[in-house]
Amino acid sequence: MKNSGRTALISDIHSNYISLEVLYYELKTENIDNIIFLGDYLTDCPYPMKTVEIIKALKDEYNSVFIRGNREDYLLDYYYNKPDWSSPSGRGSLKYTYDNTDLEFVEFFIDMPLSIIDENHIYCHGSPEKNTELLHWNRENTDNWLLKTDLDIIGGHTHVQGIYTKHGRTIINPGSVGIALGKGKEGNYAIMENKNGEIRYELKSYPYDYMKLYKEFLKSNLFEIGGYFTRAIYRNIVTGKPITMFLLRDAFNAARAEGIEGDIIPESYWARAAEKYGLTGDLND
C-alpha cells in the first residue's frame, strides 16, 4: 500500500452510527484523501445496517482500506458454524447484530486482511499477528512487539487513543469511534499526514448526541436482547470507563470460583456483577 496525503485512521466503530455520522461530516472538513479502517465495524450498538450505510458512503468517497477485527471473526464464526448464541449477556448482542446485518456485508469480511503494510507501518486491529491481542502501553507483550518489528504499528482494539514509543518504534492507536475509553461521550480517531516523506499524526476527538444513541438502544430493545453486557456497553460510552471489561471479568471469575467451566456464563453471574457496577438502575445517573 502507498502512504501519501492525508489519511484518516478509523477503528472500533462497534455499530455506533450516531458517532460515525458525526465523523462522516467532520471528515469532509479535514481534506482527507484516504481512510484506513482498522476493524470492529459492527456489534454492540443498535441498528448495524445504519453503520453499514455510512461505511459504504465513505468507501465510495475515499480511497479506503479495510482490516479485519475480532468482531468480524465472531460474526464469520456464526456465518460458518452457528455456535450457541442463546445467552443474553454472553452472546445476545452478537446475535442481534448478526440477525440485523445483510449477509452480503458479513461476506465482505471474508477477504479482509488481518494486517497490511506500507513503507513505514504495519496496520492491524490488535497486534500484527492477532486481532485479539491488546497492545496496552508499558506491557511486556507490547514492548516485545516494538523490539521485534522494524515498522511502526498502527492499530486499535484497546479503545484507548494514544501514541507510544519504545525501542525506537512507535504505536499509534486512533482510539474508538463507537465505544471510546477516556473522557466518555465522544468519538476518537486520528489523521496521518505524509508531507514529502515526513509523517505526522494528529489524535482527534469530537462529541456526539449520546442521548440519541440511548433512545436507539431503547427502541431496538437491545438492552433486553444483550442483557447486562449491553447495559455495560452504554455505561462505557457515557463514562469512558471500561465497565464492560470489569463486568466480564467479574462474571467470569465468580462463575469459575463456583466450578462453572466453558465460555457461556449463566445469567445469574452477570446479574451479580451488574449490581456491583450500578448497571441495574437508571443508566444515565
Ligand SMILES: [Fe+2]
Ligand atoms: Fe476489537
